Amino acid sequence: MTNRANEVPADAELLRLALPRRVFTLSQVKYAMDRLEWLFDNRKLIERLGFTYEPPVLRFFMGSLELVEDWPARLVDKFRKDFGDSLLPRYFLPGGEESTVFFIFVL
Numbered sequence: 001m002t003n004r005a006n007e008v009p010a011d012a013e014l015l016r017l018a019l020p021r022r023v024f025t026l027s028q029v030k031y032a033m034d035r036l037e038w039l040f041d042n043r044k045l046i047e048r049l050g051f052t053y054e055p056p057v058l059r060f061f062m063g064s065l066e067l068v069e070d071w072p073a074r075l076v077d078k079f080r081k082d083f084g085d086s087l088l089p090r091y092f093l094p095g096g097e098e099s100t101v102f103f104i105f106v107l
Contacts (some may be wrong), residue, residue, distance in 0.1 A: 042078055047071040 017036070019029065039046075053064040 010019075038082065042075065045071060045075045045078060 024032075047069050049065040050068045051059070051063050052066050055062045
């Protein structure tokens, strides 16, 4: 693991969201913006991840992470409370069995 004794916390954590032109409709972009705003409003539910592998350089791009607590389940419960199951993507498994999949993007 890298020695973090000399690290200084950033004043702000920023996200750059890049969208290719002429690929998404305005309603799709507004939907994504709405969900990102919801995620920001519920950011207190998101807790930390721990490194299982931390390279000496570019650790946030090349490192491996693991959950420290079971916060994704709490985030999914809040999402279902606010939006219901109708907005979760549904996939059909072999044999016709239905499965709900929830994708979490950690910002």
